[in-house]
Amino acid sequence: MAEGYELPLLLFAGFRTLIDDLHAELARRGHPDVRPAYGFAMQAIGVRGASASEVGRRLGVSKQAAGKTVDRLEALGYVERVDDPADARRKLLRLTPRGIDSLAQSAEIFDDLRARWVTELGADRVELIESSLRTVVSGPTFPVDVPGWFS
Amino acid sequence: MAEGYELPLLLFAGFRTLIDDLHAELARRGHPDVRPAYGFAMQAIGVRGASASEVGRRLGVSKQAAGKTVDRLEALGYVERVDDPADARRKLLRLTPRGIDSLAQSAEIFDDLRARWVTELGADRVELIESSLRTVVSGPTFPVDVPGWFS
DNA sequence: GTAGAATCGACAACGTGGTTGTCGAAACAG
DNA sequence: CTGTTTCGACAACCACGTTGTCGATTCTAC
Secondary structure, three states: OOOOOHHHHHHHHHHHHHHHHHHHHHHHOOOOOOOHHHHHHHHHHOOOOEEHHHHHHHHOOOHHHHHHHHHHHHHOOOEEEEEOOOOOOOEEEEEOHHHHHHHHHHHHHHHHHHHHHHHHHOHHHHHHHHHHHHHHOOOOOOOOOOOOOOO | OOOOOHHHHHHHHHHHHHHHHHHHHHHHOOOOOOOHHHHHHHHHHOOOOEEHHHHHHHHOOOHHHHHHHHHHHHHOOOEEEEEOOOOOOOEEEEEOHHHHHHHHHHHHHHHHHHHHHHHHHOHHHHHHHHHHHHHHOOOOOOOOOOOOOOO
């Protein structure tokens, strides 16, 4: 009988291994200063762009927190703010080519990392982990709101 | 072919579900103000006690950060500081009965949560997840240093 | 035994990632 | 046209981490 406390630790260790490996590889490919939180924020902006308030809603944080993260993203050259012609209150956030590239690289690296797990564990096991977790996590709730979770 | 980016999200969702459920149940059992980080810190102190510097080392954070967390734990009545008779520089950290209770409750709840997964997925699937993750996470590195990871 | 090095905990300053509250400007709804 | 909502900016604050410094104590080596 396994100890119950191991399960969350193993899940976290798996998550963390993937994220750490992602950022190590991302750094190697020219994106050394992308932090985990930035990836989620850029994902929330998306290739079509969004406003800071929208980003906050998608990430499950306040618009102020989203704005601060966007400040850093902007300073790093991953995101640019442009005036929204249709609404003078809004600033439209758009990914720069560099931002789009980091997202594309991330997707590629995640595929590679999953392939590595398939090599180590077998495709059936990896698929079984995925389907099991899909079953057990409550509904269609995807953790887009990863940042800010440790309250 | 599954998308690679889903795997970390699913692992995190599983981890988060367990931790959220733990704290909801912990709150119901008289520990409403235990935060995820506190559980790790109390685990690092252990029933035998430790110094702040030791806690920092075990958690992979600076002694200053450990000291701050201990301040909050002390204010909440989970930990007490006593002078170490053998070393006048040190303050020995010891779990109060309340602290020990929260740890015992946590272990119990984690067992219950794992049992729930066994009901939903079957014992073989849960064990397969555990053994697979043990294989794929690098070596015996257990994520004791969960807090402070999002740098 | 005593001089020098290492360690302990406290304190201060700072960075990052959150929060709430307020505010003026712009948009929307009646 | 007026009131309400929304947008983004700003300020103050909290949680949790970081370095650096410092006095006090202990350990080590001569």
